Amino acid sequence: AGLVSEHFSQAPQRLSFYSWYGSARLFRFRVPPDTVLLHWLLQVSRDSGAACTDAEIAVHFRSGAPPVINPLGTRFPDNTSVQPSFQVRVPLSATPLSNVSVNISHPAPGDWFVAAHLPPSSQKIELKGLAPTCAYVFQPDMLVKRVVEISIVEPDVPLPQTLVSHPSYLKIFVPEYTRELLLELQGCVSNGSLGCPVRLTVGPVTLPGNFQKVLTCAGAPQPCRMLLPSPPWDRWLQLTAESLAGPHRTVAFSAVATLTACRPWSVTVQPLLQSGQNQTFNASAGWPSPGPEHPDPGRSGGVGGGPFCLRNHPVTREDTDVVSAHFQPLDRLSVTVLADTPSVLRLRLNTGMDSGGSLTISLWANKTEIRNETLIVACVNAASPFLSFNTSLNCTTAFFQGHLLSLSAWSRKANLIIPYPETDNWYLSLQLMCSENEEDCEQAAVHVETTLHLVPCLNDCGPYGQCLLLRRHGYLYAGCSCKAGWRGWSCTDNSTAQTVAQQKAATLLLTLSNLMFLAPIAVSVQRFYLVEASVYAYTMFFSTFYHACDQPGEAVLCILSYDTLQYCDFLGSGVAIWVTILCMARLKTLLKYVLFLLGTLVIAMSLQLDRRGIWNMLGPCLFAFLIMASMWVYRCGHRRQCYPTSWQRWVFYLLPGVSMASVGIAIYTSMMTSDNYYYTHSIWHVLLAGSAALLLPPPTEPTEPWACSQKFPCHYQICKNDREELYTVT
Numbered sequence: 001a002g003l004v005s006e007h008f009s010q011a012p013q014r015l016s017f018y019s020w021y022g023s024a025r026l027f028r029f030r031v032p033p034d035t036v037l038l039h040w041l042l043q044v045s046r047d048s049g050a051a052c053t054d055a056e057i058a059v060h061f062r063s064g065a066p067p068v069i070n071p072l073g074t075r076f077p078d079n080t081s082v083q084p085s086f087q088v089r090v091p092l093s094a095t096p097l098s099n100v101s102v103n104i105s106h107p108a109p110g111d112w113f114v115a116a117h118l119p120p121s122s123q124k125i126e127l128k129g130l131a132p133t134c135a136y137v138f139q140p141d142m143l144v145k146r147v148v149e150i151s152i153v154e155p156d157v158p159l160p161q162t163l164v165s166h167p168s169y170l171k172i173f174v175p176e177y178t179r180e181l182l183l184e185l186q187g188c189v190s191n192g193s194l195g196c197p198v199r200l201t202v203g204p205v206t207l208p209g210n211f212q213k214v215l216t217c218a219g220a221p222q223p224c225r226m227l228l229p230s231p232p233w234d235r236w237l238q239l240t241a242e243s244l245a246g247p248h249r250t251v252a253f254s255a256v257a258t259l260t261a262c263r264p265w266s267v268t269v270q271p272l273l274q275s276g277q278n279q280t281f282n283a284s285a286g287w288p289s290p291g292p293e294h295p296d297p298g299r300s301g302g303v304g305g306g307p308f309c310l311r312n313h314p315v316t317r318e319d320t321d322v323v324s325a326h327f328q329p330l331d332r333l334s335v336t337v338l339a340d341t342p343s344v345l346r347l348r349l350n351t352g353m354d355s356g357g358s359l360t361i362s363l364w365a366n367k368t369e370i371r372n373e374t375l376i377v378a379c380v381n382a383a384s385p386f387l388s389f390n391t392s393l394n395c396t397t398a399f400f401q402g403h404l405l406s407l408s409a410w411s412r413k414a415n416l417i418i419p420y421p422e423t424d425n426w427y428l429s430l431q432l433m434c435s436e437n438e439e440d441c442e443q444a445a446v447h448v449e450t451t452l453h454l455v456p457c458l459n460d461c462g463p464y465g466q467c468l469l470l471r472r473h474g475y476l477y478a479g480c481s482c483k484a485g486w487r488g489w490s491c492t493d494n495s496t497a498q499t500v501a502q503q504k505a506a507t508l509l510l511t512l513s514n515l516m517f518l519a520p521i522a523v524s525v526q527r528f529y530l531v532e533a534s535v536y537a538y539t540m541f542f543s544t545f546y547h548a549c550d551q552p553g554e555a556v557l558c559i560l561s562y563d564t565l566q567y568c569d570f571l572g573s574g575v576a577i578w579v580t581i582l583c584m585a586r587l588k589t590l591l592k593y594v595l596f597l598l599g600t601l602v603i604a605m606s607l608q609l610d611r612r613g614i615w616n617m618l619g620p621c622l623f624a625f626l627i628m629a630s631m632w633v634y635r636c637g638h639r640r641q642c643y644p645t646s647w648q649r650w651v652f653y654l655l656p657g658v659s660m661a662s663v664g665i666a667i668y669t670s671m672m673t674s675d676n677y678y679y680t681h682s683i684w685h686v687l688l689a690g691s692a693a694l695l696l697p698p699p700t701e702p703t704e705p706w707a708c709s710q711k712f713p714c715h716y717q718i719c720k721n722d723r724e725e726l727y728t729v730t
Helices: 438-443 500-526 530-549 562-585 589-609 614-639 647-670 677-695
Strands: 003-009 025-031 035-046 055-063 086-092 097-105 110-120 136-147 159-163 168-174 178-190 198-202 213-216 224-229 235-243 251-261 264-266 310-313 315-321 324-329 334-337 343-349 358-365 374-382 403-407 413-419 424-434 446-455 465-472 475-482 706-711 717-721 726-729
Touching: 025 136, 025 465, 025 475, 035 055, 035 086, 035 110, 055 136, 086 097, 110 136, 159 168, 159 235, 168 178, 168 251, 178 198, 178 235, 198 224, 213 224, 235 251, 315 343, 324 343, 334 343, 334 424, 343 446, 358 374, 358 403, 358 424, 374 413, 374 446, 403 413, 424 438, 424 446, 500 530, 500 677, 530 562, 530 677, 562 589, 562 614, 562 677, 589 614, 647 677
Parallel strands: 264 310, 310 343
Antiparallel strands: 003 136, 025 110, 035 097, 035 136, 055 086, 055 110, 159 251, 168 235, 178 224, 178 251, 198 213, 198 235, 315 324, 324 446, 334 446, 343 424, 358 413, 358 446, 374 403, 374 424, 465 475, 706 717, 717 726
């Protein structure tokens, strides 16, 4: 039947548990034109380790833009139009490999997106490298069957077709400004069947919404016809005719397509070229008045003598950044809305890189122009505008369910947010409707101001979120990462949000808990451990200001960049543990300071390689503990008694210090969650600083400033100053 198969695949990606949109793994495929069958093969695999458990992977599909998903069941911002995503579930239970197939007939050509993720994540904060993890890997393959033998239907020209066992594939080009498309099957003759046993499928399948039209002509009066209002403009429309007469029976008919053109009345712009010393050109525009050159819309005029069906307002697109654009009518901010003809603005979102943001539309009506009995109805549609305001207000075109907005004397403002709009030309249609005094309404005109933007994130995710730009190969899309318990697509769902008082309390706990480091600082200074005291002071300072900067919302203070403060905080914590353990080893002064410096350099390098890796910090600390244990064992064997020798040192310092450190490590590694982070991490600060103050060894036994250890017969002796490390002869 003239079909060819093609196979497309992408590299597999490791899945993550869902916490925000960036947790989902996005795949982008390009479906070629004239595709009649799309077959998805979804492959999911996992490791075979003990850490792997049964899981159910959610896979979402959408045509034209990334799927809008909501696994957490959060609220979207007000005035947001969202359709539930089309999804399938891929279970992983007994076997480490699972395959699922999804078939789609007559898919829409262009971009198709697949997003996959694991179930919502737990709130526990996992330390990287501490516990074994399980890798879940997802890979989609796309197989398509494409038609190479396809008949083209020309307008008003009958195309004879004969059906036997295979369907017949047709297509017709719908030019711009087509108001209606009428499809007819004429002269239908069947061999051995009554009527016209033909099923005609018109248009593509799009997900999640599907507006494909199916016309069954069996038993229908002749000729069998289908009327499509506002078909998609400037593209090919695919038709598939199938026989319902059974095997080995022929059906003959003629396919006829009739296009009804829409004559636009364009609001023109008259440029006034002005030259000056800077050789710049300015354009100013005025509204054309009805006359010979600009006939009144709705009345006959111009070529063909038919009425105008829409007022076309040219729109400029100003690209401001990645996935950011501003649309504005070319002549002025306001759009004149009449009662007899819809005013149409076209928003070009067909670059292929515009579907990763959010389309925001705001409309304002002039208070003095809109009356109590008048209503302004607006429809936002993709592919073609809605033009049938006089017969219906459902904003439905041939293959798209539009978004309805209305303005009145009681509600003069309307807003609409469309996350991830489909890649296409979008149209904003407005018309004035009157319930009374239709004659007066025909002469009325209302100016509507428009604000049309394509933004990465709505309001930059607000004060409790961060707008992050995500990338999949060359495709860019944006998502919001929320904080302080706020959730939702734009971080506007406050059902689990912290209050301002809770945010301030969290900031105070995380910052003021670092004052506990004053205890080891004081002990270090009192015992002449000045280097150790400097490290504790460094840790206290940067930990305080890092956690002051790490807070969302109002309770935040950043004295340096966030990344710098985080690095210094992690470095100070690791070095503080390092110097404390080495100080307990009681090494010789020179060797101790050399190890201080080498350990600091190694920890700094490890943090640069992987700041979140637990073993990059734990490795040097375990090495320091090994040095300390070796020195203590050596002293125990050399002195033939336990070291340290004082039981008071064990009972009042070492055992409490080790206990505090052990509890702190247990809290840090296994008890922290996103909800309890602000007080569990504060307890970690207190226990870390308290254990350092208790574990620091006492100063060495006091000696005389000048100790004379060797005498000579000539009454000279060599004396050493232990503090100054100077020698003298007396």
